[in-house]
Amino acid sequence: MSNQSAASANAREIEFWNSAATRQWHEEYSRIDEMFAGLTEYLLTCAAPQPGEYVLDIGCATGTTILGVAPLVGPDGHVTGADISRSSIMRGRDRMAEAGVVNVDLIHDDVTVHEFERGRFDLVISRFGVMFFADPVASFQNIRRAMKPGGRFTAAAWRSPAENVWASAPARVLGDLIPPPVPLGPEEPGQFSWADAARVERILRGAGFSAIAVSQHDPAIRLAGPGDVEGATNLTMSLGPVGRALRGENPPSPEAVRPLLEAYFATIDSPRGILLPGAIWIVQAVA
Numbered sequence: 001m002s003n004q005s006a007a008s009a010n011a012r013e014i015e016f017w018n019s020a021a022t023r024q025w026h027e028e029y030s031r032i033d034e035m036f037a038g039l040t041e042y043l044l045t046c047a048a049p050q051p052g053e054y055v056l057d058i059g060c061a062t063g064t065t066i067l068g069v070a071p072l073v074g075p076d077g078h079v080t081g082a083d084i085s086r087s088s089i090m091r092g093r094d095r096m097a098e099a100g101v102v103n104v105d106l107i108h109d110d111v112t113v114h115e116f117e118r119g120r121f122d123l124v125i126s127r128f129g130v131m132f133f134a135d136p137v138a139s140f141q142n143i144r145r146a147m148k149p150g151g152r153f154t155a156a157a158w159r160s161p162a163e164n165v166w167a168s169a170p171a172r173v174l175g176d177l178i179p180p181p182v183p184l185g186p187e188e189p190g191q192f193s194w195a196d197a198a199r200v201e202r203i204l205r206g207a208g209f210s211a212i213a214v215s216q217h218d219p220a221i222r223l224a225g226p227g228d229v230e231g232a233t234n235l236t237m238s239l240g241p242v243g244r245a246l247r248g249e250n251p252p253s254p255e256a257v258r259p260l261l262e263a264y265f266a267t268i269d270s271p272r273g274i275l276l277p278g279a280i281w282i283v284q285a286v287a
């Protein structure tokens with residue numbers, strides 16, 4: 001990694017995304033991808049990559065969205081993914097090689113400080129990779145410099161935890177077993193740090209973007225297939241607020257958590273699978 005160091009403004013997030021707490025993003029990406037399949041298709045439809053375009057994917061992890069975009073930009077286009085997680089980037093490079101995709105490159109670096117070629121990208125996309133910057137205006141200034149004037153930005157970010165029932169309902173079922181989440185300061189990075197649309201607009205405007213549009217998208221989040229209460233429980237215990245509590249300080253015993261989650265998921269099982277409401281912003285802007 002060329003530009004990041006312990007002294008980086010994003011040091012805490014760099015440590016987090018390279019820790020065991022986020023292992024599932026590179027070890028279990030296919031389950032995460034299944035969970036977000038509908039949303040990913042919608043995000044790429046909104047972003048509308050065109051043949052020949054140069055695209056940047058922020059916080060690309062193992063590159064699912066890159067694999068979606070690469071065929072759309074075709075052999076004359078190119079997709080660059082950037083991520084601070086070393087294991088995700090390594091797994092992503094393997095995935096690109098396995099898929100035989102050649103019009104891509106994956107950079108292991110912090111997009112806040114990476115020295116991208118100026119004016120390179122026609123389009124910047126992200127699936128949940130933009131909420132973790134300590135100084136988001138500075139990060140987006142750096143990203144905008146890497147875009148062509150008039151280049152498009154399209155990203156998905158979570159709205160509030162309360163609206164994201166897939167994350168908040170299982171945590172509620174566990175009651176006092178898990179500590180209430182430490183509330184984020186209004187400017188702190190984190191999974192739900194883009195929940196306030198006014199803040200999102202402020203960040204992008206501050207970084208020099210225009211034509212900022214923030215629209216609601218409410219996909220059903222599919223935690224598992226029909227009858228698969230064990231799968232929904234495993235996923236919930238590895239991601240989101242419950243996953244974080246289990247890997248945090250004074251974690252609850254997994255043996256206490258599991259039966260409560262299984263009993264809850266059995267009550268919402270349906271022929272379409274185990275689904276709960278998600279609440280997302282689709283954020284678009286022009287460089």
Ligand SMILES: C[S@@+](CC[C@H](N)C(=O)[O-])C[C@H]1O[C@@H](n2cnc3c(N)ncnc32)[C@H](O)[C@@H]1O
Binds near residue numbers: 032061088110133
């Ligand atoms: C919630 S995950 C989403 C990953 C992927 N886009 C997906 O949807 O599967 C957030 C990703 O953003 C990456 N990330 C966080 N801060 C970053 C930064 N400053 N520069 C590059 N990547 C970053 C993390 O390492 C992580 O892989």
